[in-house]
Amino acid sequence: MDRTIIEAGLAEVLRTAWQAPELVLERVDEHRDRSAEAGQPWLEVKYGPSGRRAWHGVVPVTVTTRSTPGADPQRTKLAIKVNPVRGVGETLIPWIVERADIDLPRPYGSFRTTAEARATGEREVHLYELGQAVPALRAVLPPYLGRIDDPASGEHALVLGWVELDGLDASGAHLDWPPHRLEAAARAAACWHAALADHLEELSWAAPRPSTADRVADADLYAAVLEDAHRRFPEVVTDAVLRRRHALLDTLSSWHRAKDELVATLAHNDYNARNVGFAGPRPIALDWEIARIDTPTRDLVELLTFGLGPGFDPDLFHTVVEAARSTLHEQGVPIDAERWRDAVRAEIRAEALDRVGMQSLFETEFALPYFTRIQTTVERLLDLTD
Template structure:
């Protein structure tokens, strides 16, 4: 085995593959992620040596942020390359606060790049004589700079003598380039001329030169850099209105000022270079996204952040004294980085001042948001993880293999001799549900989600079989609760505090166990509606909870009246089979914890907080009229929950909407049963109609849909028919509508401020249309 990297100095795809194969042999690792790359090796001369592949970093967009700067003006979003959760969300929150208060004003104060060679002379006198002579050579030094660069301009020569050593800071302007390479070339040309200049003058010549003697502070945070600057010196300032601080940042100006004062004292005690909160996060994320020199984050992230009261408002300011940025040269020419610079309006010549102002504006937005999170107690909640008393061997990508799936299929198909021969990932047909995504927020270190697979096996008789399956790897209920807590932590202390108190008692608790329990049931009324289940894994030790089910494809049809009626008839057998058997259901224990009838009234604090928060953050979704309707329903919850007690209850899907319903070959399939619970059967009707009936639904249409469902439930059995006939079915519908509005809709609405739900605006309009139809009926 050769110990020399092959293909040195060669920029070709063949050389890249040779080096990659050599690395595989050396390391023993397969390195599958490096097999392909979107970069052309021939275009990387000057960017990297011994090229083997590329590393992909997720990029999210923060903002928009309103700029009223010298070069950056208008509404701007920033691409942030990061793997740190909450960074984009926090920067966006800060941007929202600054924008709502009038925007951020930005200005570039100067742009310079330095290189500081060190000269050694025979003695102090020689060094002193050389310094005196150097002051008179400005014109000749500028001539040397022009020999190597048309874009570099020498603007200062700053000597510092220490004994026989002389450090000279050469200061340059470099237009739109960051300038490290340009200034290095220009300084080297100057040094060569100083050493080799012709003529017989008796000015001492240095006997030794070090091109960089560390006085420039290159890629280091220094006190000198704060005072005199290196790179682009840029500042940003904003006014924060009291009402915006309360509505968006969920705190008060007084709390922000106290937090800033305490942080300033801490910075002074530790000897911090500058004083900031979080600017390096924005600097690093924008540097990665736009091809800047990431090694310069150390000095570029130095900042001075200040905050002061101005009447009832606050003035917040940030200074970045050493922002090393460019919009030409280096990594800015790489394709992805160039695209993102173009999206910012900063690519190429003339873009550096705008780019520097954008960095400063978003750094200020993040500092404001982070300080607010610290002052309001939201910071730890936004980064929280579930505590565990032991190490867990979580599922990881690649674990969905033959060894894992074989026992599942063998048990699920009742064939102990079944042998899985291959498992291959298949194209993704559908994304994770909301619960799965929330669970990933609560615990993102392990594998969860929906994974299509093509599985081959031989059965006990040796016959081959192939199936297109889906492995649904579930998040635990407590992870979903924690994920919602993390989302609500950015929505203010009231909502977050109420969720901490009551979230563990909501329908999300034990969601993973509940869905697996549903798939274990054998009642035809339920199995006829479920996707076919091929196997289950319920491993508490690994926290691995998997449903292996058939892969199906929705026909994509519109939700016409016929489709709605078909879905109501499909769910009715489930409702009819268990109608009035709620105590029996609960006694069996397979539904685990189920909130009681009075739960909406008992948890009133939670729903009030969510409604008020959603109305404050999303007035276009919940205006004052809608907010007051919901608060009125919550206020009366003690009455209407009590009145609902005589209503017959059953097993309900509790998330019965087109997101969880598929129609394929005329068959209706309902999946995602993690929220299944005991409730009035009309709960599933309300949710389906809220998603599908439309904001122009009429009372006659609602009556017809209710009649279809009622008749289908009554047709299940004489017992179901008697229970239907013996109750006010409409009363159950109204109870379910109230429950849906103040719980599920309220939770969707408050989450919408942090995570866009495209389905929510039409859903909200339709849900309130259903409410107004019932109110009109009462007024008849």
């Protein structure tokens, strides 16, 4: 998005958010590390060509303002978040598939369960605006100051208060949290899950919930990605892993139904330490581009797959799983323990086939530091819940 458009709209956003109708915006200093973008050709694939005046992704800035023309200047750090109009399912993933010569049975965007990665440009705008009316959701978001629109490109810039976060690692190289943080993140998610349970009319902007029928229809996608991963990474996606996941595919229509029977809500859908950090004791979740309607187990199992690590203590798994269920109950969404257990079990299986499976597609291009970790962890989770 053109920086000129963002700067032109920023003063009005701040006047409204800070209730300072005479505010003067004197200067905007960006702290974007352009050198870090060198050698990353996928950035232009995801965001489009980017010149010196274009911003994309998260751009830290410091604004110098005066509340009135004669007041002392104030410097405030903000984050400007610009998402591409098209999602990675329309840009980055097809680019990887072609570049790595991954043999899919049909184009990636034609599968039902890839809707989460398509037409994502407005999701975070809707998410932050919804958060203003839902305290449990607002509690896990950085402060939302407003939005700036570019009608010509269809892009939106979110203006967010800057929050220093501990435990956040976008690279995925450092995913180990102490147990109390895993539990805190699970409880925070359960709070907004409860607040939005069955409020589907407020979530029409999110990607649709994948049903058992959707999963079965896309089984050939999961099988193709699995076979490709086995060929490329046999030391991780071993023969035993291959056999087990094919067995899951063969029985998908029976075990996935436990998810169909659970309440629907808003899922972040990428809820792990690459997108979640802590402001003191409070979890803060970023990057909601692939948010979708799903069951509360979706974010829980994603959190555990990335956060537990291959050598996890089974007692910790059970503690965090029960913490999520008990929080849902406390917030007015009781779920029977056996029904919850079956849904978590189904979610782990779906995680192994879809989310963890699809990470192997990214691994073909980006050498993910967490790739082996999550493949091994999800196998242990399958062992524990079989």
